[in-house]
Amino acid sequence: MAVDxxxxxxxxxxxxxxxxxxxxxxxxxxxxxxxxAAEVSGLTVSAFMRSLTLEGAGVRPFLTDDDRAVFxxxxxxxxxxxxxxxxxxxxxxASGRLSDADLALELREVQRLVAAVVLELxxxxxxxxxxxxxxT
Numbered sequence: 156m157a158v159d160x161x162x163x164x165x166x167x168x169x170x171x172x173x174x175x176x177x178x179x180x181x182x183x184x185x186x187x188x189x190x191x192a193a194e195v196s197g198l199t200v201s202a203f204m205r206s207l208t209l210e211g212a213g214v215r216p217f218l219t220d221d222d223r224a225v226f227x228x229x230x231x232x233x234x235x236x237x238x239x240x241x242x243x244x245x246x247x248x249a250s251g252r253l254s255d256a257d258l259a260l261e262l263r264e265v266q267r268l269v270a271a272v273v274l275e276l277x278x279x280x281x282x283x284x285x286x287x288x289x290x291t
Contacts, residue, residue: 173205206286222279229272236268 181189193203243261247253 173201177208179204225275229275232268232272236265239265239268 189203190200193200196203198206239261243253243258246257
C-alpha cells in the first residue's frame with residue numbers, strides 16, 4: 156500500500172488500471188438493491204462497490220471533520236424540535252387545552268426546523284453521489 160507524505164493512501168496503480176479482483180456473494184435481493192443504488196449514483200456496480208469499500212475502510216472517508224460539525228448542528232436542531240413538542244405537551248397538560256395560536260406558533264417552528272434538517276440531509280446525499288462519481 157503506497158502512502159504519500161501527508162499519510163494518505165494512494166488509490167489505484169500508477170497507470171490507473173485496476174488489477175486486483177475481490178469476490179463477494181450477494182442474494183438476488185441484495186444485488187438488485189446494489190444495482191439500483193449504483194444506477195442512481197451514475198456508476199457501474201464495480202465502481203460503486205469500490206467507492207463504498209474504500210469509504211468503509213477509511214481510505215477515502217465519506218464524512219470530513221466539517222461534515223461531522225454540521226451533523227452536530229443538525230442533531231441540535233432536532234433536539235430543538237423535541238423541546239418545542241415537549242412545550243406543547245406540557246402546556247396542553249397543565250391547562251387541559253392548548254390555544255390555536257400557541258399550537259400554530261409551535262408547529263410552524265417545528266416545521267421550519269424539520270425542513271432545514273431535511274434540506275441539509277438531501278445536500279449530503281447529493282454530495283455523496285458526486286463524490287462517488289469522482290466530482291467534488
